[in-house]
Amino acid sequence: MATEEYHAQRRNQVADAVERLVAAHGLDGVTVARTAAEAEVSVGLVQHYFASKDDMLRFAYTRVTERAMERVERQARDLAEHRSTIRAVVRQGLGERLPLDDARRAEWRVSFAFAARAVDRPDLAAVRNRTEAAIRARVAQVVENGKECGEVPEGADSEEGAAGLMAVVEGLGLHAYLEAVPADVVLGVLDRHLAEVFPGECHQYD
Amino acid sequence: MATEEYHAQRRNQVADAVERLVAAHGLDGVTVARTAAEAEVSVGLVQHYFASKDDMLRFAYTRVTERAMERVERQARDLAEHRSTIRAVVRQGLGERLPLDDARRAEWRVSFAFAARAVDRPDLAAVRNRTEAAIRARVAQVVENGKECGEVPEGADSEEGAAGLMAVVEGLGLHAYLEAVPADVVLGVLDRHLAEVFPGECHQYD
DNA sequence: TTGCTTCTAATATGGACATATTGTCAACCG
DNA sequence: CGGTTGACAATATGTCCATATTAGAAGCAA
Numbered sequence: 001m002a003t004e005e006y007h008a009q010r011r012n013q014v015a016d017a018v019e020r021l022v023a024a025h026g027l028d029g030v031t032v033a034r035t036a037a038e039a040e041v042s043v044g045l046v047q048h049y050f051a052s053k054d055d056m057l058r059f060a061y062t063r064v065t066e067r068a069m070e071r072v073e074r075q076a077r078d079l080a081e082h083r084s085t086i087r088a089v090v091r092q093g094l095g096e097r098l099p100l101d102d103a104r105r106a107e108w109r110v111s112f113a114f115a116a117r118a119v120d121r122p123d124l125a126a127v128r129n130r131t132e133a134a135i136r137a138r139v140a141q142v143v144e145n146g147k148e149c150g151e152v153p154e155g156a157d158s159e160e161g162a163a164g165l166m167a168v169v170e171g172l173g174l175h176a177y178l179e180a181v182p183a184d185v186v187l188g189v190l191d192r193h194l195a196e197v198f199p200g201e202c203h204q205y206d
Numbered sequence: 207m208a209t210e211e212y213h214a215q216r217r218n219q220v221a222d223a224v225e226r227l228v229a230a231h232g233l234d235g236v237t238v239a240r241t242a243a244e245a246e247v248s249v250g251l252v253q254h255y256f257a258s259k260d261d262m263l264r265f266a267y268t269r270v271t272e273r274a275m276e277r278v279e280r281q282a283r284d285l286a287e288h289r290s291t292i293r294a295v296v297r298q299g300l301g302e303r304l305p306l307d308d309a310r311r312a313e314w315r316v317s318f319a320f321a322a323r324a325v326d327r328p329d330l331a332a333v334r335n336r337t338e339a340a341i342r343a344r345v346a347q348v349v350e351n352g353k354e355c356g357e358v359p360e361g362a363d364s365e366e367g368a369a370g371l372m373a374v375v376e377g378l379g380l381h382a383y384l385e386a387v388p389a390d391v392v393l394g395v396l397d398r399h400l401a402e403v404f405p406g407e408c409h410q411y412d
Numbered sequence: 413t414t415g416c417t418t419c420t421a422a423t424a425t426g427g428a429c430a431t432a433t434t435g436t437c438a439a440c441c442g
Numbered sequence: 443c444g445g446t447t448g449a450c451a452a453t454a455t456g457t458c459c460a461t462a463t464t465a466g467a468a469g470c471a472a
Contacts, residue, residue, distance in 0.1 A: 247450085250449090251449080254448090
């Protein structure tokens, strides 16, 4: 049905507005009225498409996390096509999450604002944990693949390796965003940790 | 003057209430009226001692970060007294920041709530960056000390090492708090990264 | 046409909040 | 002793917000 498409389109329109507002003023700056204004619709429309403000935020956050997941997925697919090392793919996939330019700063801010609120709100924490676990599992899988290829030592714990990389990226993100640590140090730290998880060279195509 | 002492005591009394409220309901749950009730004083008193709500929060956050810094300081002092390895001292100092039991969960939550708001509020970011930089510098200094002792390789970049450890702890904290990663994996990741920064054995006292 | 449903807008309601204002009481000082 | 000042308390003010209510428009069926 075309009406369902229209429905989804409207919801996305509102969610887009939410993202812009969060990027500009943080989650505290998001009110239903302001969101409606930003999306150039009425408050009534927003209410019609979302049962409550929480529902609206949850939908917006779900979109954000799913987008993040798709990106990692896409990077992982590229692995099969290009002959780049696994380490390089992971570096690109996770590095994309770092707020090192304006576009990614805005994205990071949105993600982080929701993550911070997830600390107080179990429903948002659930949204976050679901996708984050999926990404971590994907990274772990790729690390596991690295063993066949020779980039990762046989005995390595790929789950722990993935968890470590995710944690580093998480922490570096905050430090980078607050400009507590300069960009070159941020990338240096990331590379160092990647080198630890992927100490070997890929000899699959040799 | 005793009146200044009294003054400071009152401000601390209010700040204590702020911390309890943040730990229980997040920063959003903090209102001037609620804080006054929690501290068992009147709204007027709070206003008398703090020029604005922001001022009150800034004071509370400053206290939190300074306490965190003192703790790392204390751990560093213990290094001189006990004959533990530098790595063990850093592990304890940074590990204390992880929300792995109820007490530290509460503390972590307060710190993180403020850190999250710092993303939107330059004054809080300044408070955070100041103490965080001091802690990082202290960790870097300790890593540097590790070179003399043999725990850290000569060529290592101690600044980067410290930044990496801080980032890992930051990220692990969030993952641990949200229970996205089990405690044993969290500690495993921390130990792995410590082992990377401190790969050698201390032979100073041999 | 009439009536029903879906979608959208405008306005109303009621609560929560930061902060200002005013009042009270004590201590201290000239 | 009168007056001033500092430490509080109680109440008032005005803003902002989420959500409810009401109503109107558009499309379609009978």
